[in-house]
Amino acid sequence: MTYRSPRAIGFAPPHDVTEGMGRMGRQSGTDADGQRRSTVTDVARRAGVSTATVSRVLNRNYPVAAATRERVEKAIQELGYVVNAHARALAGVSGRTVGIIVNDVVDPFYAYIARGVEREASRGGRLCLVCCTQGDPQRELAFVELMHERRADAVIVVGGSVADRAYTGELARRATELDADGAKLVLCGRPPLGERVPTASVEYDNEGGAFALTDHLLTQGHERVLYLGGPPGLSTTRDRLAGHRRALELRGAEADPALEQPGAFSRAFGARRMAEVLRQDIRFTAVFAANDIVAAGAAQALEEAGLRVPQDVSLVGYDDVPVAQEMRPRLTTVHVPLEEMGRQAVRVALRDEDEDPWREPTTGVIRLGTHIVVRDSVAPRGTHRGRT
Amino acid sequence: MTYRSPRAIGFAPPHDVTEGMGRMGRQSGTDADGQRRSTVTDVARRAGVSTATVSRVLNRNYPVAAATRERVEKAIQELGYVVNAHARALAGVSGRTVGIIVNDVVDPFYAYIARGVEREASRGGRLCLVCCTQGDPQRELAFVELMHERRADAVIVVGGSVADRAYTGELARRATELDADGAKLVLCGRPPLGERVPTASVEYDNEGGAFALTDHLLTQGHERVLYLGGPPGLSTTRDRLAGHRRALELRGAEADPALEQPGAFSRAFGARRMAEVLRQDIRFTAVFAANDIVAAGAAQALEEAGLRVPQDVSLVGYDDVPVAQEMRPRLTTVHVPLEEMGRQAVRVALRDEDEDPWREPTTGVIRLGTHIVVRDSVAPRGTHRGRT
């Protein structure tokens, strides 16, 4: 038999469903009123063994005679004993927790990453702390701190960040403190904090994807493409916009400032701003939405304005979340391996402690590939009448 | 000055961003190599006070002279000290954690509820443990246990459940054990576990909503309505189907077994089964999708079959997640206050311990209202040609 094996979650040998033996038999402590939560000591007393032995049957990390084990397990059942993870953590065992901080769990971009994190975490027998910043960097900082207090094995911050000096410094400080405690701050889909700051990170190529997309549009004959959405100042927006511009420049297309309309990552923004732009005197034959959600909003506004996609206007998005496949026409976009990013984030953070402790401590940087996926929302320029 | 005030998360007085004072000065322990994580004792030593005093400035729950406080805070800064939540919890302070268990964070039904839970939790200064069962009751049970081990203040299980006897008993057992430890199991959108089992719960009216929806369809002249989707055996499916049948019966419409096509809650199922049904010889003039996601799938299949909604076939969904408003035509559905359910779930579980401890221990049951929201996906029977 092998000991010391932190198992994945689920399918634990199910407890005997000894139906309604409803908590009668309290006989542990010396307290007079209702039953107190029982401890290892109580279990030990009831089984007639020492606390050490109880601990050992609990953790299966040391041989215990079958007969003894059974007595202990019986006592555990009867007492309804549940180990105290805090005490266990305090005694030196990992808390088996990873934290993830996102803008909003409802947004599919974050939801898929969160799913990846959660799956990989529970595969390693860990639980997952999830927090939502609602876009507020102060909350993000506060959450990182709180997760550090709970001694999370890793804290994963997800999505683009603002380039504020004070904020960045503060986050770097926390990264360093986490590192000093053997934990890791993982940057998931956001730029590094600087050479000296000990972090791990999982990246994907925003600039490159955007370049490919705009290049695709250009190749189809579109010269004036409207860039729509994305919070200005956010690294994600900056990078995608950079790729877009580079493609434009490379093909010698003019860069009209009126064609850049950043704002937000929401469907509502996409619809509203698209409608506004349509009312103005801005010429374009294609729309590059900062992400698929914005694209969905734009598509709606386009449709309501009587414009057909792709016959009248071509449209592309970014991220390849489900809505991209569900739209009609199906959206051409850049596929980002969201769930895989989540998985890798916990892997890169944990591989030091789960594997041989001998290996060099890793400051991992994982870079995941993206690729453009061509669907039905782009048509060659020649076939449509363009937009005034 | 008031002491003892657990504050909401965010906007804590920002630490001085004393930029690059990068962890030089290690002088705490006696260990030779790199700095060790510092403890209250280290801080106390450095500030020249006792650990009790440090604890008091940390928790602001006892008067400390201003000068002393400053020295301590300085020491904390310099050491990069971060309190250990495990030790704190062990010493008797609440772990300030709530757990939520869902099928899948990506599904908007769960995502919105999770968002509500997270928001309400962090409003109370708590962090949120999130787990995904992927539909497996065994994993759910395992997660409840794990959260209990971590001494979560509340464990919220979300969504319909199967009526398996062993599973139910096991869950009841855990609910009882949680209760004995002063925590609460919260049933969110699922039927109670029985009179004797100490749980809190947040419900909404599946049966009633479904009744209203089918009644609406019937009123519009539809007599043969296809019920599509929802895992058979799941309480949610059972209840919605029950409401549907009751309306049918009340209006004297015939209940054709062929018109009931349960299966899953996914878009893919909706599309596939809809397409299959269209190929068969089943007459119907309206479709009642078990939820909005299934409705979206069905809409797609309908469109691909050349059938228009609502001219040829009427369609309704359930839950009122965003896709319902985004579909064209906009989907008539039942609005369920998902996010509010999440908020209420943590409230009902926590109101005992956050408010006056005098009040009667509550076994709360909260019932939230739902209402049908009529949009554009249903038309009176007369206007369309029906379906063979």
Next chain:
DNA sequence: CTCCGGACAGTAAACGCATTCTATGGGCTG
């Protein structure tokens, strides 16, 4: 001038579990 109470600060005992040593049999080897 003495005594008392208030404002602070320190001491030490939990909190519940893991783990390191140490002790005790019993089976085996030689």
Next chain:
DNA sequence: CAGCCCATAGAATGCGTTTACTGTCCGGAG
């Protein structure tokens, strides 16, 4: 049959905080 080693079980110690209890110092009332 003596001496050993292995399999097990117990005793004791430490993990980092909080929190009763105890002081101690000081100013003002009597």
